[in-house]
Amino acid sequence: xxxxxxxxxxxxxxxxxxxxGFAPASLATKPNNxxxxxxxxxxxxxxIVTSDGVTIAESTPSSDVYKFQRKYPHGAEYAPxxxxxxxxxxxxxxxxxxxxxxxxxxxxxxxxxxxLLTGKPRKGANVTLTINSKAQNAAWNALAxxxxxxxxxxxxxxxxxxxxxxxxxFPSYDPNALATHNSKQLIxxxxxxxxxxxxxxxxxxxxxxxxxxxxFKIVTGSAYLSRNPASTxxxxxxxxxxxxxxxxxHVLTNNNGEVCGNGSGQAPxxxxxxxSCDTTFGSLGMTLTAPTLNxxxxxxxxxxxxxxxxMPVTQSNYVIPPSQALTAFxxxxxxxxxxxxxxxxxxxxxxxNGGKLMTPYLVKQVTASDLxxxxxxxxxxxxxxxxxxxxxYLGQMMLAVVQDSDGTANAYNTAAVGFxxxxxxxxxxxxxxxxxxxxxxxxxxxxxxxxxxxxxxIIAGGGYGATAAAPIAVQxxxxxxxxxxx
Amino acid sequence: MSxxxxxxxxxxxxxxxxxxxxxxxxxxxxxxxxxxxxxxxAFANVGYTLKGKLPSAMVEYLGAFVVxxxxxxxxxxxxxxxxxxxxxxLAALLNGLGVVMTYRLAQQGNLLSAPLxxxxxxxxxxxxxxxxxxxxxVLFLVRExxxxxRYTYTLGAVGLALLALPALxxxxxxxxxxxxxxxxxxxxxxxxxxxxxLALAVxxxxxxxxxxxxxxxxxxxxxxxxLPRARDLGPILLIWAASLLLxxxxxxxxxxxxxxxxxxxxLYIATSRTSWLLLGFAMFVAGAFVASRxxxxxxxxxxxxxxxxxxxxxxxxxxxxxxxxxxMASGGLLGKGLGGGQPYITPLVQSDLVFTAFGEELGLxxxxxxxxxxxxxxxxxxxxxxxxxDPFSKLLAGGLSFMLALQVFVIVGGVTRLIPLTGITTPFLxxxxxxxxxxxxxxxxxxxxxxxxxxxxxRPIQEEGxxxxxxxx
Numbered sequence: 017x018x019x020x021x022x023x024x025x026x027x028x029x030x031x032x033x034x035x036x037g038f039a040p041a042s043l044a045t046k047p048n049n050x051x052x053x054x055x056x057x058x059x060x061x062x063x064i065v066t067s068d069g070v071t072i073a074e075s076t077p078s079s080d081v082y083k084f085q086r087k088y089p090h091g092a093e094y095a096p097x098x099x100x101x102x103x104x105x106x107x108x109x110x111x112x113x114x115x116x117x118x119x120x121x122x123x124x125x126x127x128x129x130x131x132l133l134t135g136k137p138r139k140g141a142n143v144t145l146t147i148n149s150k151a152q153n154a155a156w157n158a159l160a161x162x163x164x165x166x167x168x169x170x171x172x173x174x175x176x177x178x179x180x181x182x183x184x185x186f187p188s189y190d191p192n193a194l195a196t197h198n199s200k201q202l203i204x205x206x207x208x209x210x211x212x213x214x215x216x217x218x219x220x221x222x223x224x225x226x227x228x229x230x231x232f233k234i235v236t237g238s239a240y241l242s243r244n245p246a247s248t249x250x251x252x253x254x255x256x257x258x259x260x261x262x263x264x265x266h267v268l269t270n271n272n273g274e275v276c277g278n279g280s281g282q283a284p285x286x287x288x289x290x291x292s293c294d295t296t297f298g299s300l301g302m303t304l305t306a307p308t309l310n311x312x313x314x315x316x317x318x319x320x321x322x323x324x325x326x327m328p329v330t331q332s333n334y335v336i337p338p339s340q341a342l343t344a345f346x347x348x349x350x351x352x353x354x355x356x357x358x359x360x361x362x363x364x365x366x367x368x369n370g371g372k373l374m375t376p377y378l379v380k381q382v383t384a385s386d387l388x389x390x391x392x393x394x395x396x397x398x399x400x401x402x403x404x405x406x407x408x409y410l411g412q413m414m415l416a417v418v419q420d421s422d423g424t425a426n427a428y429n430t431a432a433v434g435f436x437x438x439x440x441x442x443x444x445x446x447x448x449x450x451x452x453x454x455x456x457x458x459x460x461x462x463x464x465x466x467x468x469x470x471x472x473x474i475i476a477g478g479g480y481g482a483t484a485a486a487p488i489a490v491q492x493x494x495x496x497x498x499x500x501x502x
Numbered sequence: 503m504s505x506x507x508x509x510x511x512x513x514x515x516x517x518x519x520x521x522x523x524x525x526x527x528x529x530x531x532x533x534x535x536x537x538x539x540x541x542x543x544a545f546a547n548v549g550y551t552l553k554g555k556l557p558s559a560m561v562e563y564l565g566a567f568v569v570x571x572x573x574x575x576x577x578x579x580x581x582x583x584x585x586x587x588x589x590x591x592l593a594a595l596l597n598g599l600g601v602v603m604t605y606r607l608a609q610q611g612n613l614l615s616a617p618l619x620x621x622x623x624x625x626x627x628x629x630x631x632x633x634x635x636x637x638x639x640v641l642f643l644v645r646e647x648x649x650x651x652r653y654t655y656t657l658g659a660v661g662l663a664l665l666a667l668p669a670l671x672x673x674x675x676x677x678x679x680x681x682x683x684x685x686x687x688x689x690x691x692x693x694x695x696x697x698x699x700l701a702l703a704v705x706x707x708x709x710x711x712x713x714x715x716x717x718x719x720x721x722x723x724x725x726x727x728x729l730p731r732a733r734d735l736g737p738i739l740l741i742w743a744a745s746l747l748l749x750x751x752x753x754x755x756x757x758x759x760x761x762x763x764x765x766x767x768x769l770y771i772a773t774s775r776t777s778w779l780l781l782g783f784a785m786f787v788a789g790a791f792v793a794s795r796x797x798x799x800x801x802x803x804x805x806x807x808x809x810x811x812x813x814x815x816x817x818x819x820x821x822x823x824x825x826x827x828x829x830m831a832s833g834g835l836l837g838k839g840l841g842g843g844q845p846y847i848t849p850l851v852q853s854d855l856v857f858t859a860f861g862e863e864l865g866l867x868x869x870x871x872x873x874x875x876x877x878x879x880x881x882x883x884x885x886x887x888x889x890x891x892d893p894f895s896k897l898l899a900g901g902l903s904f905m906l907a908l909q910v911f912v913i914v915g916g917v918t919r920l921i922p923l924t925g926i927t928t929p930f931l932x933x934x935x936x937x938x939x940x941x942x943x944x945x946x947x948x949x950x951x952x953x954x955x956x957x958x959x960x961r962p963i964q965e966e967g968x969x970x971x972x973x974x975x
Contacts, residue, residue: 018884020767020904021877021880021884021903021904021907023875024748024907024910024915025876025877025880025907025910025911027911027912027920028873028910028913028915028918028920029870029873031915031918031919031920032830032870032873032918033866033870033913034863034871035827035830035831035861035918036830036831036833036834036835036861036866036869037834037835037866039827039831040831040832040834043827043831044831046811046816046824046828049824050825050828050831050844050847051826051831051843051844051847052827052828052832066657187557187880252654313838338507381612387961
């Protein structure tokens, strides 16, 4: 009997040892563990800073139930980047870099242990982003002011590395309201945001897609020049005023029925691109066939389910159309083509970087609380969208869009804006029977001879890409180049 | 015998015949004071952690506690001077820690789980006073353990009646958390099963002393195991049936296991036959298995035990168990310190899951200490059972000690997910009166038996003219 008692107590002692000695680490990550969750508020969470040193999220000492209060000094402007850190959940960088920000990441274990031994309070690691505060600020101001309150988003990339220089979505929200430690206030703020018109919580820069419109002609043009190695931007291509579509009575015309080139039915590719002739690219698309367009759309980063920056990016779609007629529409960025603003920036970035598309990323570096570097991001190549030669041709064509007198974005030539930009406008029809307001799209990079920045802009219902989207891109580029001292 | 004629112990030629030459009451007092120091320290710890100062009510609570336990010590001095010196201080220490934890849980809560009512600590101190009062009453009324043997069948009937009472009463006054185990009178509740345990332990002991020979000797040998005769199976079947009825009608697996375990263990002590042990264990497991299939409440407990983290369990059925585990995990090796954790997150942490609250705040170190305190009480009890000569007292002490061990095993094993969690109290630590009072009465019985066991035999009266006993070397 004593043995039975001994066995029972030994079993209890062993089990308690297991529970409190070995199991805590695995139990901490189990569902509903409010203690482990609240424990994170007792440590100072790491800050999120831009590449030029502007703090956009920080934890400051607080005197309420938790020791630290999360603050977002720039509120709505950076909300699509930082996300929020509430009592119950996180989004954005707060979520995807949570383990380093709260200090629980395995890469910080040794440092935490040393802190424990030396009696220093445990602190989360800081995350340095690729964002340039000047570009971000210019994009935010331009979007909030110039778009007249219309929803839209801007993404700027460094073409050589894929570093995201600006990521703005409008309308946005103030994450400070969600950082409250009062759960009732939190629920009220959350409900208010969910009810608010325009869906401010949606990050339109990477999680919403629109038709690319004529900016998709970059893909169609790339496919044509790649599949016809003898052609150049000066090669004459079929450019009728009206393009008859097979198996339908429908006719494809240019904007306002305009004539393409000199009206001869043939025009140099460069001219058709600069004037954004739908008949030319519709015709090229039918010749190239949908599978080819699909292939090149994929090389530019579309149809990817796996892109992460580290937030997951909504897939930009090229859907193979069921008919030749619809292939013509898909070649000019209509039909079922949809892209994120990030994808728009990636079109220009791959052309600017000699056809080499770099994987976009947002986290530049993770720095421990003792300022030692934990992790630095190394740029990686996503794909070789086109050959350097074709990229040069596309660059010339995009330059013509802005610099040629008949280019669609001629208003932003070097004389007007003070730097040399290459780009492509898009004005995407949408709505039932295309009755909705046109979405304004613009993709560009600058300076032309030494690309530093590629920008993608989409303004929902903005009208013409050249008038609604391009000026915003210009503001961002101007601010960024100024910050580089050029 | 006067002290003048009594020889000094060291010179006593019959020395080896006397098991303990003194009662060791001074040891008991020193240990008691040591316990008071620990409790006062724990109290102060809670106060400084939560409020940065000594708790204002500490003097009253601690004062009442010290007075009543010192009274108990005086009672032991008077009524059971030869008793084991550790039982009272160990029980008092656990009781004091329980009061401190009740105080701590009454001081702090959060939005979802309110703190215990501000009167909870005072009530727990009053229960302590009642419990220690009953302890003294038992010592006073039961001067000799053997007298209890007379009431074998009376106490058996009382025990079964107490057990059955809540099942017969309407759910409105007997149901708590899905189990019908209490009697509610206004704001005051009694859990009769706590007292039924004691009555039945005494009854079992009386019955088995009378019947143990026939239970031990008659029977056939099959596969090396002595099987009892079919007609001798009656009593064990009766208790088995009673425990299953308890399970079905009161949905109280923990208590049901406790009774079955108590009976089987006492049967084993009485007969020294392993077959009874195996038979009883097999019967309970089979019964519980069938019940788990037939009754949702029982099956649910098994599901919670086996899959606490899967599906919706962590937020629904297994919420309590899982939160208790999280609490213990957050305590780690050394704990958060009294007042430093968040034990209030766990539902019912003051009663069934109080062990996890200690785990969270005192850590692995504290839990090992608490388990060892229980282990020591059980060890003192079993030691008493081994040294007492009267077979009834032997059985009773063994049974009571084993029951205490089993209760600790069932609840601590339950909250640490060693076995399915069932709602029974943690002796001395849980908030609540019935369990505390019954636990003190159990300790009183053990002290009474240990007093008998350790009492030196009466010295032979040597008078001139009578034949003198001479030891020849």
